[in-house]
Amino acid sequence: MSKKHIAILTVVLAILIDQISKIYIKTHFQLGDEFKVLGMDWFRIRFTENNGMAWGFEFGGKAGKLFLTLFRIVAVTGIMYWLWQTIKKKSHTAVIVAISLILAGAVGNIIDSVFYGVIFDSSYHNVATLFSDNPYGEWFHGKVVDMLYFPIYEGESFTFFNAIFNGADSWITIGVALLILFNKQAFPKEEKEIEQTS
Known part of the structure; x- marks a missing residue:
């Protein structure tokens, strides 16, 4: 399989897994619903939504949300160019997979x-309907669905690792981790320049 095909397959599969899991959660859970995976306290599915920043951070209201979405679209264009250049250079397969995962995330x-605000109704005290006649938002103002929760330790006043995230966040994290592991293959020019100046 060519490196181009590996990149396309990685991106398509990662996006499909992310979106299928989100749509399933939206159409089967109410906001705040939770269950323990295989009865494990430290691995749960808990349905939450946020405006698209880490840990649900918000800024600037509707204008801030629109700016964030447009910024991400511009960033994706840059990542696509980076991936294309990496494929052209016939870089290490792990690097191509890493950038593909970041792009997919x-x-x-x-x-x-972009879309969820106009294709779903509210999940608040309600299981959302896909392609609803009464959507909860508008274009470019949808909420990001999160569900993966790993509270490794829960005390009375402290929870270790209380972040709730989704498949897309996982792909980005895995992609960045791969780039760190294969940094010499990912950034060969920078490595040579450092050696020459030292």
């Missing part, structure tokens, strides 16, 4: 932000 959350 970014696109996955953009889909939520």
Whole structure:
């Protein structure tokens, strides 16, 4: 399989897994619903939504949300160019997979932000309907669906790792981790320049 085909397959599969899991959660859970995976306290599915920033951070209201979504679209264009250049240079397969995962993760959350507000109704005290006649938002103002929760330790006043995230966030994290592991293959020019100046 060519490196181009590996990139396309990685992006398509990662986006599909992300979106299928989000749509399933939206159409089967009410906001705040939770269950323990295989009865494990430290691995749960908990349905939450946010406006698209880490840990649900918000800024600037509707204008801030629109800016964030448009910024992500611009960033995705840059990532696509980076991936294309990496394929042209016939870089290490792990690097191509890493950038493909980062691209898929970014696109996955953009889909939520751009479309979910106009294709779903509210999940508050309600299981959302796909292609609802009464959508909860508008174009470019959808909420990002999160569901993966790993509270490794829960005390009375402290929870270790209380972040709730989704497949798209996972792809970005895995992609960045791969780039760190294969940094010499990912950034060969920078490595040579450092050696020459030292």
